[in-house]
Amino acid sequence: MLKFIISIIGIFSINVFAQAAPKNVILLIGDGMGEAEIAATRNYEFDSGPGLFVDTIREKASAIVISKRNDDASLIAFVGDSASGGTALATGILTSVRRISTTAQYGEPIKTIVEEAKENGFKVGLVTTAVITDATPASFAAHVNNRYCMKAGDLSCLPGEKPIIDQMLELDVDVLLGGGHRLLSAIKDTITIEEFAISSDYEVAKDLKGFTRMGHSKNLLGVFSDYHLPRLWQAEDGKVAEKVILSDDGNVIFPKAQQCIVNPSSKDIPTLEMMTKKALNNLSTDNEKGFFLMVEGASIDKAAHDSDICGSMGAMLEFDRTVKLAIEYAKIHENTVVIVTADHGGSTQNIHHPYYENYKRTGENIPGLYELLVTKGGNEMAIYYGTNNASDQVHTGINVPIYSFGLPDDLVFKGTIKQTEIKGTMAKFLFE
DSSP: HHHHHHHHHHHHHHHHHTTTSSSEEEEEEETOOOOHHHHHHHHHHTTTSSSOGGGGGGGEEEEOEEEEEEOOSSSSSSOOOOOHHHHHHHHHHHOTOBBBOOOOOOOOOOOOHHHHHHTTOEEEEEEEEEETTHHHHHHHHHOOOSSSSSSOOOOTTTTOOOOOOHHHHHTSSSSEEEEOOHHHEEEEEEEEEEEEHHTTEEEEEEEEHHHOOOOOEEEEEESSSSSSOOOOOEEEHOOOOOOOOOOTTSEEOOOOOOOOEEEETTTTTTHHHHHHHHHHHHTTTTTSSEEEEEEEEEEHHHHTTTTTTHHHHHHHHHHHHHHHHHHHHHHHHHTOOOEEEOOOOOOOOOEEEEGOOOOBBGGOOOOOOOEEEETSSSEEEEEESSSSSSSSSBBBOEEEEEESSSGGGGOOOOOOOTTTTTHHHHHHHHHH
């Protein structure tokens, strides 16, 4: 009888241990990744056919993206930015544009899931193709009232306000990878950010060689360009979408269709996949609790602001490959959840090709910026930007997709949800 009781206790202990296995959440954010950016990439690379990995993910829903008015927090703003969208994802609370995890109108700090994870003993990582203090990663690890308060001396910092990079390092974020050479020379107290990071047991890397040497025993701070990382693709002629030219009779002269090529500036820069793999290896080493990792494909949006469709699509494909990497990791690491979404919609539009019309179009028919591409399959695709008459295209208030892998059945996102619901689901999985 005693042996039987001991045997039962042993089985129970094994079950308890199994339930206490590490839990991991990998949140991948395609900055400005609306359905239009996904569709344009699918059209260009695969002629609208199969090929994108995100199209194979079975669990998919739609997230409503809104923000708050800053002059009156009781009022809604129907279009947000990376700061308000990042805050919604990191905290589950709506705020106004430019605010990094502080409340609209009043500027009170809002606790983020990264802060909760650190309090609960989890490791945390932030990976981006932007400067590491950009709005999306910052929203998970800092609290400032203007997203451009990145380092000491920035004019956007309010008196007494601690810059984003200072807060990230003080929070002891285990992995920080992206752009931002200019951050390292900023002063924190009486020493540079680089010196402070090294004294806080961070391994610092500034180039591909340094990135390759990065290991698992220390926290990682890697910055591989002065500001944002260079885009992987550019147009053959190096130009972005432009105003169409008019003939003497006022009709549109459409540009010659071109293709996208590799941007030479991206050579010797770690890719998003490389940085994500490095982060996963670091966070999962000697970690019995688990981790939270946020990965941002930032250039989908950065390029769209510049009417740069090749830059956007190259970034979208890089992000898609990174999603595949994350899910492959989850498949062989129990209790790992992958969530893929966007912070807000972008400005890309895939419009009618000239041959769709039986008449010649005049200049007033195309008031925005236009580019004609030859897809990989030899078909022509017209891309249009018309959200702003200036050079900086703006965000749109569309819903964004949300994909997931590994969530328990009762937590799977279904139908149309609010963007703010995503944080609660991640927290419930990790902490309950």
